[in-house]
Amino acid sequence: MSSGQHTLIFDNGVTDIADLVIGADGARSCIRSLVSSAMPQYCGVTIVEIQFIFVDDRHPEIAKLVGRGTIFALSDNKGLIGQRNGQNQIRVYITLRAPENWIVESGIAFDQPEQARKDLLRLFADWDNSLLNFIHFCDANFIPRPLYTLPTNHRWETHPGVILLGDAAHLMSPFAGEGVNLAMLDATELALAITNADDLKQAIHNYEQKIFPRAAKAAEESSSNLDLFISTGNAGKIAAEFFKKLMESGPPKDTQI
Ligand SMILES: Cc1cc2nc3c(=O)[nH]c(=O)nc-3n(C[C@H](O)[C@H](O)[C@H](O)COP(=O)(O)OP(=O)(O)OC[C@H]3O[C@@H](n4cnc5c(N)ncnc54)[C@H](O)[C@@H]3O)c2cc1C
CATH class of the missing domain: 3.50.50.60 (FAD/NAD(P)-binding domain)
Known part of the structure; x- marks a missing residue:
């Protein structure tokens, strides 16, 4: 609208007029x-998000490895990045450089956690066992996320x-x-x-x-x-x-x- 106001039309049919959207x-x-x-453009990196709930009780060795902050294990265009979150949880990002459609191309069935676990372990086969424990023992939920960015000077x-x-x-x-x-x-x-x-x-x-x-x-x-x-x-x-x-x-x- 010429005044700078905008009409909002919601899926449920409700409409409203706003001074500021x-x-x-x-x-x-x-x-x-x-x-x-x-x-947003794909930035060349995809992560697979995994997590440990009730980590202090269920996986004290993982809790100790990550500590109260973050752990970065990085090599060969890949990373295992663990992060302490609230509520007794640790989140880990399995990170790799990959084509934009890697989630499909890789053939990994992310909705079949035990198979996905095996396939992801294969990608990190030569990594230290203490780090592979992230993939071995994480909860049965693998969420792949290609990372997108806007131009760095977006305005x-x-x-x-x-x-x-x-x-x-x-x-x-x-x-x-x-x-x-x-x-x-x-x-x-x-x-x-x-x-x-x-x-x-x-x-x-x-x-x-x-x-x-x-x-x-x-x-x-x-x-x-x-x-x-x-x-x-x-x-x-x-x-x-x-x-x-x-x-x-x-x-x-x-x-x-
Ligand atoms: C893997 C990963 C790890 C990250 N780690 C960190 C970190 O350690 N530290 C950090 O600071 N940041 C981190 N970030 C970034 C952080 O998650 C985001 O920058 C932050 O969530 C942005 O907040 P936001 O409110 O702008 O967007 P969002 O958190 O995405 O919230 C937007 C909300 O809008 C809602 N929405 C969208 N469209 C509509 C619609 N049409 N109608 C109604 N609702 C709608 C969505 O459902 C959502 O709830 C990470 C991001 C990723 C992907």
Whole structure:
């Protein structure tokens, strides 16, 4: 509508008129196309997500290996990346460089967990047994996810009445570990922009100017980490040095809002 308002038409037939449509609808955002023609592109890496629930009691050896943070085991364009989550769970990402349609091409039947387990173990046949235990003993649920990204410097012209937030605005691979942080910062930034500006158009513009550079920086970092970590080079050593530097530098200083 010329006022910048938008009419929303929901599947259940309900319609509404909104002053501001916030596209916080994730990687496959349908709101994104209102402001940008960018489409997510496959980044060359697919992960298979596995997990351990009640890990401390059921798999103390896995709990000990991952500890309270994250473990990265990287080599030969592959990785086993374990992450401590809340509620006594550990999630592991079986990571590999693969064609976009690898999920089908590989012939792995991800809906038949015991067969998938065997096939995935074959891909990591020469890896240490302590790491293969992730695949041997994980819960019987294998979720393959090809990773998609938007251009690292994704931005758009201010569009009255519509904004993007989180992955809808800046989808990146998880190798900077920033996606959730950025989405929460975006939301806070937007609330402040609306509160502080005289009108909605100015608020949208101010919000976008804040989030664009921050997201671009994280997206660059995520892209370069992916190239370093999932590589044929000395990925393990590079990752170790990277995390050492990260720990030494302390918390980031540019997240003040
Ligand atoms: C394998 C993997 C590991 C990750 N690890 C980390 C990590 O360690 N740390 C980190 O910070 N980030 C990580 N991320 C990234 C993080 O998950 C995302 O950046 C974050 O979830 C983005 O939040 P969001 O709210 O923008 O999108 P989402 O979490 O995708 O939420 C969007 C929501 O919108 C809903 N939705 C979509 N379309 C519609 C519609 N038409 N109508 C109604 N609802 C709709 C969806 O159902 C969903 O609930 C990881 C991502 C992946 C894939």
